[in-house]
């Protein structure tokens with residue numbers, strides 16, 4: 001057998017995720033927290049003993065799940081934690097669908113959703129957003145999919161799905177509905193209260209964005225205990241390492257005020273940036289997250305010119321219904337001013 005003959009044919013067109021390594025002074029490309037890490041991190045790391053590293057962490061991140069359950073106001077049986085919400089999304093796909101099943105995913109949305117579906121042998125069915133940048137609920141339900149994925153605020157557009165729309169989906173669709181709330185802290189809307197009524201809802205969250213801990217890799221799902229137990233099976237044990245378990249718990253218990261302060265600053269920076277961009281002829285999409293999406297004529301060309309000025313942004317080519325666009329992370333105002341200065345200098 002040659003290596004090609006034992007490689008999976010359906011993976012031939014799946015590309016490994018490899019964001020461009022940023023050599024830029026200012027990275028506005030990945031929506032992480034540009035204010036840095038929350039205050040409890042240093043003490044939590046300092047309190048860790050070397051002995052803790054010689055041992056396994058808890059198999060299912062019990063101490064962290066208790067902290068997260070307190071934060072979202074749900075029982076601990078409803079919370080599953082993993083190595084980033086990527087790990088959680090991947091585990092959910094494997095828990096509730098079998099090879100050949102379809103998963104309906106809005107387009108554009110988080111690109112990894114279709115990648116995880118395909119790697120598990122599922123068929124992503126991409127359903128274009130409506131003209132108002134909302135998921136096309138009816139088309140998703142009628143797609144014949146076994147499972148639905150929604151993302152609110154949606155990456156990369158920044159728009160939110162109303163709770164009425166989410167409730168409509170949960171009521172009409174007979175299957176699991178993932179609501180990816182990676183950016184929920186930046187908006188006023190969460191589907192979590194709907195968990196009390198709908199057993200087919202799975203909300204996923206992360207500490208990578210508002211909580212400023214992308215490097216620790218902590219994500220979680222909140223859902224009915226029966227579904228949480230299934231996700232535990234497909235995720236496997238020890239996915240939250242000992243440092244992440246310790247630091248994550250401390251931050252979730254102590255630093256929510258810090259997160260709320262950052263959220264307020266993000267909103268201020270975001271609204272000011274969108275006004276400044278509009279004055280320069282860039283009409284960004286309405287965003288409830290910590291990033292803005294700007295439709296542009298040639299995203300690669302603009303990203304290259306900004307990189308030459310030390311600023312990395314995420315370029316998207318020909319997004320469905322939008323065309324070329326760049327996505328910029330919202331951070332402290334001086335960094336946004338640096339972006340504006342660079343744009344002014346690019347002659348774009």
Ligand SMILES: *Cc1c(COP(=O)(O)O)cnc(C)c1O
Nearest residue numbers: 084085086110155182206208219
């Ligand atoms: C960043 C992001 C994630 C992944 O977060 P991790 O917890 O770092 O794996 C998930 N969903 C969306 C929509 C994101 O933008």
